[in-house]
Every structure is written in C-alpha cells, then in structure tokens.
Amino acid sequence: MNFSEYFPVFSKLTKQEQLALTDSVTLRKMKKGTVIHGGDEECLGLLVIRSGQLRSFIFSEEGREITVYRLFDHDICLFTASCVMKSIQFDVTVSAEKDTDAWIVPIGVYQRLMENSAVIANYTNEIMASRFTDVMWLVEQIMWKSFDKRLADFLAEECIIEETDILRITHEQIASHLGTAREVVTRMLRYFQSEGIVKLMRGSIRIIDMEKLSDMSR
Amino acid sequence: MNFSEYFPVFSKLTKQEQLALTDSVTLRKMKKGTVIHGGDEECLGLLVIRSGQLRSFIFSEEGREITVYRLFDHDICLFTASCVMKSIQFDVTVSAEKDTDAWIVPIGVYQRLMENSAVIANYTNEIMASRFTDVMWLVEQIMWKSFDKRLADFLAEECIIEETDILRITHEQIASHLGTAREVVTRMLRYFQSEGIVKLMRGSIRIIDMEKLSDMSR
Numbered sequence: 137m138n139f140s141e142y143f144p145v146f147s148k149l150t151k152q153e154q155l156a157l158t159d160s161v162t163l164r165k166m167k168k169g170t171v172i173h174g175g176d177e178e179c180l181g182l183l184v185i186r187s188g189q190l191r192s193f194i195f196s197e198e199g200r201e202i203t204v205y206r207l208f209d210h211d212i213c214l215f216t217a218s219c220v221m222k223s224i225q226f227d228v229t230v231s232a233e234k235d236t237d238a239w240i241v242p243i244g245v246y247q248r249l250m251e252n253s254a255v256i257a258n259y260t261n262e263i264m265a266s267r268f269t270d271v272m273w274l275v276e277q278i279m280w281k282s283f284d285k286r287l288a289d290f291l292a293e294e295c296i297i298e299e300t301d302i303l304r305i306t307h308e309q310i311a312s313h314l315g316t317a318r319e320v321v322t323r324m325l326r327y328f329q330s331e332g333i334v335k336l337m338r339g340s341i342r343i344i345d346m347e348k349l350s351d352m353s354r
Numbered sequence: 355m356n357f358s359e360y361f362p363v364f365s366k367l368t369k370q371e372q373l374a375l376t377d378s379v380t381l382r383k384m385k386k387g388t389v390i391h392g393g394d395e396e397c398l399g400l401l402v403i404r405s406g407q408l409r410s411f412i413f414s415e416e417g418r419e420i421t422v423y424r425l426f427d428h429d430i431c432l433f434t435a436s437c438v439m440k441s442i443q444f445d446v447t448v449s450a451e452k453d454t455d456a457w458i459v460p461i462g463v464y465q466r467l468m469e470n471s472a473v474i475a476n477y478t479n480e481i482m483a484s485r486f487t488d489v490m491w492l493v494e495q496i497m498w499k500s501f502d503k504r505l506a507d508f509l510a511e512e513c514i515i516e517e518t519d520i521l522r523i524t525h526e527q528i529a530s531h532l533g534t535a536r537e538v539v540t541r542m543l544r545y546f547q548s549e550g551i552v553k554l555m556r557g558s559i560r561i562i563d564m565e566k567l568s569d570m571s572r
Contacts, residue, residue, distance in 0.1 A: 194490070194493070194494065194497075196494075196497065196498040197498070198498075200497075200498070202493075202497055204493075221479060221480065221483045222480070223479075223480040223481075223483035223484045223487065224483045224486065224487060225484075225487040226486075226487050226490040226491065228490075250472075250476065251472060251476065252472055253472055254468075254469060254470055254471055254472045254474075254475050256472075257472050257475030257476045257479060258468065258469065258475045260479055261439060261441075261475060261478055261479050261482065262439065262440070262441040263441070264479065264482050264483065264486065265439045265441035265442045265482065266441045266443075267486075268442065268444075268482065268485075268486050268489070269441065269442060269443040269444050271486070271489055271490065271493065272412070272444040272446075272489065273444065274493065275412070275420075275422075275489065275492065275493060275496075276412065276414075278493075278496060278497065279412075279414065279418075279420055279496065279533050280414040280415070280416075280418070315497050
C-alpha cells in the first residue's frame with residue numbers, strides 16, 4: 137500500500153494537490169525510543185503512520201510524565217505539524233514507542249495545502265477534534281476515576297495492544313503513562329496480586345484473571 | 355458595533371459568503387444561568403459573544419463539576435456547533451455565567467460555509483486549537499499543581515474578571531469550578547484566612563493580601 141491509501145481525503149483533492157503531496161512526501165523509519173517532536177526538535181511536518189506506535193505525553197517540572205494519547209497504524213500525528221497553527225499554545229512530546237515507519241508531509245507543503253483547500257483544512261479539523269476527544273477522555277479519567285480503575289483500564293488496554301496476557305513493562309513505565317509515582321503503581325499492583333488478578337514477575341506482569349480485571353475498570 | 359466587527363475573518367470572505375452570514379445571523383439575549391448547550395439542548399450554531407460570560411464545564415456521574423474554560427466578549431463558542439464535527443466525541447455543557455448577548459450563526463449556514471471556504475475552515479481550526487490549549491492547561495493544573503495553588507489562582511483570576519477584591523461566590527460554586535468537594539474548598543479558605551490572605555464573610559470572600567495570594571499561585 138502506498139501513501140494515497142493512508143491519507144483518507146486523497147481522492148477528494150485536485151490532481152495538482154495530489155501531486156504536491158506525492159512529490160514531497162518521504163517515508164521515514166524511526167527506532168523505538170526516538171523523540172520525534174518536542175523540546176529542541178524542529179517542526180517535522182504532518183506524520184502519517186504506516187506501521188508502529190507513537191506516544192504523546194507531557195511532563196511536569198519535576199519530570200513526572202503522563203501519556204496524553206497514543207497513535208497506531210493509519211493514524212495521523214498533527215502535533216508534529218503544530219507550528220502551522222498559531223493558536224496551539226502548548227507543547228506535547230511525541231516519541232516512538234515501537235519501531236515506526238511513517239510518511240512525512242513537509243511542513244511548508246502541508247501549510248500551503250491547508251490554506252488553499254477547504255478539504256484539507258476540514259480534514260485537519262477532524263484530526264484535531266479526535267485528539268481533543270482523547271484529551272477530554274483523559275480529563276474525565278483523572279478527575280472522576282479512582283486509581284485502581286485507571287490502572288485496571290491501562291493493563292487491559294495494553295493486553296489488547298500487545299496481543300498477550302504477559303506484559304513486559306516496568307512499574308516506572310506504567311507510572312509515566314498514568315502520571316503518578318512508581319510506588320503508587322507498585323502498591324496497587326500488589327493489591328491486584330493479592331486479589332488474584334495479576335501475577336508479578338521480574339520485569340513483567342501476567343494477567344491471570346482478565347474478567348476480574350475488566351470488571352474492575354468499569 | 356455589528357456582527358462583522360466581531361467575526362475576525364469577515365473581511366477575508368467573498369461578498370456571497372459575507373451575505374450568507376449577515377442574512378442569517380440573529381442576536382440572542384441569554385439570562386444568567388441559562389443552559390445553552392449540553393444534555394437535551396439542540397445544536398444551536400456558532401455563537402459569537404457580544405457581551406457577557408459563558409462557562410463550559412463537564413460533570414461526573416455523581417454530579418461533581420469542573421470548569422473546562424470560560425468565554426468573554428468577542429470570544430467564539432465552537433461547541434454549540436460541535437454537531438457539525440463528527441470527530442468531537444465528547445460533550446461539554448455551556449451555560450451563561452452572566453446575562454449574555456450573542457450572535458448565532460445557524461448550524462446549516464455555518465456547515466455550508468465551512469465545507470466550501472478554506473478561510474472559514476482554517477478559522478474554525480484556530481478556535482478549536484485555542485480551546486484545546488485551554489484544556490491542556492487544565493490537565494497540567496490538575497496533574498501537577500497542588501490544590502492551594504489552584505485555589506489561589508482561581509481567586510486571583512476572579513478578582514480580575516469581576517474587577518473587585520470582594521468576591522460574591524459560595525464555597526460550593528468554587529468547588530464546581532475546580533472539580534472538588536465543598537469541604538475541601540472551605541478547609542483551604544480557612545487556612546488562607548489564618549494566613550491573613552482572605553477574610554471570609556457570609557456569601558463572599560474578601561481578598562486582604564493580594565500580593566501573598568499571587569505569590570501563592572506561583
């Protein structure tokens with residue numbers, strides 16, 4: 137599959153707009169752990185994920201992190217192109233959670249298309265609305281949901297993403313996703329273990345009662 | 355002043371687009387306390403505030419509230435038109451915090467303009483990016499800022515909005531803005547009083563040391 141099949145509104149563009157995209161787009165391979173956006177990184181352009189996984193997060197002055205959202209195959213990362221939208225007055229960091237292949241639409245090309253094409257501008261709108269929805273979901277989670285439920289939710293989601301019931305993840309990494317301290321995660325995981333929901337092993341967590349885990353996250 | 359002066363991209367539109375707006379826009383007066391959007395309210399349209407104050411908030415199943423952002427003169431409320439953006443998968447409630455006069459661009463007119471005009475689509479984008487920025491600020495506040503700082507911040511902001519150092523607001527109302535319980539607000543306000551920052555009175559709060567309040571919110 138090539139770029140045009142990953143860019144949903146491609147067929148609605150004029151021939152000229154389609155050429156501007158296909159002539160300028162490049163495929164980039166990013167190793168797991170690479171910081172793609174944030175801090176001193178330049179504004180890369182619009183990123184269309186062919187395969188892999190990206191994580192978008194913010195951090196406090198003390199260096200504590202919280203995951204804002206994650207992106208998968210076919211998703212589009214708007215914040216690597218956020219410099220074209222002057223009203224975005226916040227910064228998120230985007231890094232590759234897995235080895236990732238993504239097409240990059242250069243920032244200048246994207247900006248020109250957006251300024252002139254209502255189709256591209258409205259599509260950009262839809263992407264932003266999706267990310268906005270992710271963040272509102274996050275606000276509801278941190279405001280109204282107790283930590284045991286959030287942790288159960290996270291573990292269940294990880295099992296779906298990784299297609300396994302043995303998660304190779306440290307307590308520290310979970311803490312960075314959920315915006316809390318490692319000790320808080322460890323304490324709650326031990327409670328989950330005492331309830332027969334998980335088994336804690338060196339460097340990994342095995343889910344032994346998926347039904348109870350799902351019940352808990354509700 | 356009339357509508358065109360409140361709609362920043364008006365001069366960039368074609369004559370036909372300008373007419374579509376001015377022919378359809380209506381001025382509506384909304385009493386303090388009116389729920390404008392959310393729950394069973396229909397999707398009203400794009401709202402351009404001539405004067406007044408709107409509050410956008412979400413609430414939990416238990417009925418606890420938190421203010422997501424507020425809108426003032428010249429601001430534009432996008433969420434009363436959110437039904438035209440299918441990727442907005444969350445609901446906020448919008449209510450009038452003060453008597454408010456606003457122009458309403460009917461939803462159908464706005465949708466047609468957005469679909470066909472890159473100017474309007476990009477402007478919509480900028481409004482959404484501003485609200486997105488507000489919500490990211492909120493996430494940072496609730497994640498990394500202790501409650502004493504958030505309360506100090508809120509009181510200082512209220513003094514600026516109301517142009518007074520005597521705030522006529524209940525502890526319950528403050529709790530609804532900050533997403534916490536009334537008792538938590540009362541306890542912290544009593545601490546502020548013991549520190550000589552505020553004086554608590556029946557139905558109002560007097561700020562007696564604004565400098566200390568500002569220091570605290572940092």
